[in-house]
Amino acid sequence: MVKSIENLNNPNHIRIWQTVQLIPRGFVATYGQIADLSGLPGRARLVGKALGKVPKSGWNNNPVPWFRVINSQGKISFPIESENFLRQKQLLQDDQVVIIGARIKLPEFQWQPDLAELLFRLEY
DNA sequence: TAGCTGACTCCAT
DNA sequence: AATGGAGCCAGCT
Secondary structure, three states, rough: OOOOOOOOOOOHHHHHHHOOOOOOOOOEHHHHHHHHHOOOOOOOOHHHHHHHHOOOEEEOOOOHHHHHOOOOEEEEEOOOOOOOHHHHHHHHOOOOOEEEEEOHHHHHHHHOOOHHHHHHHHHO
C-alpha cells in the first residue's frame, strides 16, 4: 500500500514512463536508449526496474507500452518461454513487429525519435 | 546503513 | 549467433 505510493512519486520512474509512452506502434527501443532519452544516461537497469512498476492503469490516463522496450542485443529480456516472454512477444506481434525466436531486427524496427519528439520531451 | 539484486551493456571468445 | 564475465547503479531489505 505505502509502497505503491512511493513508486508513483519516484521522479526517475515517471520520466521513464513518459519516454516509453512516446515509442510509436510498430517500433521498439532499447533500455539504454530510453535511459538516455529520459536524461538518465548509463542507467539502463533502472529502466527495467521502472517498467516492472508501471501502474496497471497506466500513467497520466495513458497506457505505458512497456513491451516495446528490449535489450541492446535486440532481444526480449525475459527468459524464453516464460509467461512474461510470451506476453511481450504477443503484444509486439500485435504491433506487426517481426520476431524470430527472441530476436527483433533493430536496424528495421528500432525507434529513431525525430527532433519534434525530442523538443516535446523538453517541455516537461 | 550496508549490502544485495537485477526486464542492462560492453567486450572477449 | 551464443555465452560468460566484469562493470554498473538506483532501489530495495
